[in-house]
Each structure stands twice: as C-alpha cells, then as structure tokens.
Amino acid sequence: VRIDVHAHWLPEDRPEWRARLGDGRVVDDSYWSLERRTALLDELGIDVQVLSPFPALLPWWAPADEALDWCRAMNEALASAVGVRFRALGIVPLQDCSLAVAELERIRDLGLAGVEVGTAVDERRTFADPAVDDFLAACVELELPVLLHPNRPNPFGATRAALDAGLWRPSDTALVVGERLLRGWEAPAGLRVCIAHGGGSLPWLWSRVAIIAGAGDGLPEWISLDTAGCTPRQVDHLIDVLGPDRVFLGTDLPAGRRPAIEALLAGMAVR
Numbered sequence: 675v676r677i678d679v680h681a682h683w684l685p686e687d688r689p690e691w692r693a694r695l696g697d698g699r700v701v702d703d704s705y706w707s708l709e710r711r712t713a714l715l716d717e718l719g720i721d722v723q724v725l726s727p728f729p730a731l732l733p734w735w736a737p738a739d740e741a742l743d744w745c746r747a748m749n750e751a752l753a754s755a756v757g758v759r760f761r762a763l764g765i766v767p768l769q770d771c772s773l774a775v776a777e778l779e780r781i782r783d784l785g786l787a788g789v790e791v792g793t794a795v796d797e798r799r800t801f802a803d804p805a806v807d808d809f810l811a812a813c814v815e816l817e818l819p820v821l822l823h824p825n826r827p828n829p830f831g832a833t834r835a836a837l838d839a840g841l842w843r844p845s846d847t848a849l850v851v852g853e854r855l856l857r858g859w860e861a862p863a864g865l866r867v868c869i870a871h872g873g874g875s876l877p878w879l880w881s882r883v884a885i886i887a888g889a890g891d892g893l894p895e896w897i898s899l900d901t902a903g904c905t906p907r908q909v910d911h912l913i914d915v916l917g918p919d920r921v922f923l924g925t926d927l928p929a930g931r932r933p934a935i936e937a938l939l940a941g942m943a944v945r
C-alpha cells in the first residue's frame with residue numbers, strides 16, 4: 675500500500691480560509707475536490723493520501739481562544755473528508771498547551787490520524803519551546819503521530835517566493851528541531867514526529883552541528899521524514915541517514931509539482 679503522508683486540503687465552502695493562503699497562487703478545485711484528487715491518486719499509483727491543512731492555516735497569529743475556534747472548525751471539515759482513500763491530520767491551538775491537549779482528544783474522537791504542527795507556535799515561540807513538551811507527551815498518550823511543517827515567516831524578508839520555499843523554510847525546520855535536540859529535552863518513548871520536506875536542511879547539516887555542539891551524531895528515533903520536494907537522489911541520502919522505515923512518501927499536493935512527483939515515485943519504486 676502506497677501512502678502519501680504529506681498533502682494539503684481545504685473545503686470548498688470556506689472562502690475565508692482560502693483567502694488566508696494569500697500568496698497569489700491559483701486556487702482551483704484541485705485544492706478541495708476529492709473526486710479530482712482521487713483521479714490524480716489513481717494516475718500516480720497512490721493508494722491513500724493523508725490530508726493536512728495548508729501551513730498558512732495553522733493559526734499561530736491568533737489569541738488562543740480564537741485559534742481554538744479556528745481549529746475546531748478545521749478539524750470538523752477534515753473529518754468530513756476522511757474515507758477509503760483519505761485520512762487527515764488535525765490542528766490545535768498550540769499557543770495554549772491545555773487547550774491544545776483538549777483539542778487533541780477531540781481530534782482522536784473525530785477519527786483523524788494525527789496532528790499537524792508548525793515551526794511557529796505564536797509570535798514569539800516555536801516548536802522548540804518547553805511549552806510544547808507537554809503537548810508532545812499527550813500525542814504519545816493518545817497514540818497520534820505529528821507532522822511538523824514550516825510556517826514561520828522569513829525574518830529576513832522575502833525577496834522571492836521560491837527562495838522562501840526552497841531555502842528559508844528548510845532552514846526554519848532545521849533550526850527549530852536543532853534547538854529542541856540541543857536543549858537536553860528527553861523525548862517521551864513512542865513519540866513520532868514526521869518532519870516535512872525531507873527534514874529541511876537538518877539531515878544534510880546535523881552532523882556539522884553535532885560536532886560543534888558535542889552532541890550525538892545521529893537523529894533520534896522519534897524523528898522521521900517525508901519526501902515532499904525531494905529528488906530521488908536526495909531520498910537515497912535520507913534513507914542512508916535514517917533508514918527506510920523512517921522515510922515516508924510525501925507529495926505536498928496540490929502545491930507539489932507533477933513532473934517532480936512522478937520522478938520521485940519512479941525513483942522510490944526502484945529503490
């Protein structure tokens with residue numbers, strides 16, 4: 675069974691969510707039509723796709739109570755998309771750990787497969803912050819895996835969208851995970867965090883950080899990666915670093931580009 679763990683979706687009837695994407699992209703029914711998505715999965719030979727909210731819809735900018743309402747509505751919409759070909763990851767108001775844990779229980783009760791979190795928790799804090807530790811422990815207790823997706827705005831300012839997507843977001847991903855790894859935090863046994871886009875620059879540069887910091891060279895067991903945005907040769911390297919059991923297929927559809935996804939699938943099939 676071929677499962678795509680990194681793909682995004684939003685419902686058609688929420689134009690305010692669509693507006694939040696706000697980066698000039700063309701938003702058509704490839705963003706919401708499950709019929710069209712199913713046909714595409716058939717063409718690509720993907721059996722099941724795990725849908726998550728677009729990272730721009732992780733409400734780090736809102737006060738916690740507003741973020742909770744936002745997440746509750748989003749999680750209900752996602753639950754409506756779950757079926758034979760689709761699973762879904764919910765979202766939580768991570769600005770407030772107790773609200774986030776309560777919504778995590780609801781995510782489980784709605785039948786969602788896990789939870790998506792961003793690198794940014796609010797204006798100030800990131801995924802590395804100790805305030806997130808108890809939330810991660812709750813994910814283990816409820817047996818829900820986590821998808822970590824970059825969403826922090828580029829503090830250096832965007833010059834080009836392609837540089838933001840291709841360089842800032844992988845760096846942001848590596849920065850927050852690296853900070854968590856160097857903090858001396860002990861991951862709860864059984865934690866599963868899939869880091870988007872091949873872990874960003876982390877698997878490429880962690881050995882250098884480890885030497886400088888005197889830290890362990892390997893990436894710990896709780897970390898896995900998806901292949902969204904990677905070339906087949908990059909995936910070979912990721913598998914060398916982490917082993918095949920911790921590298922999952924990710925397409926980033928509908929944002930992922932078709933020829934690149936086909937090349938990735940072809941490369942992973944011969945591996």
Ligand SMILES: [Zn+2]
Nearest residue numbers: 682823870926
């Ligand atoms: Zn994505």
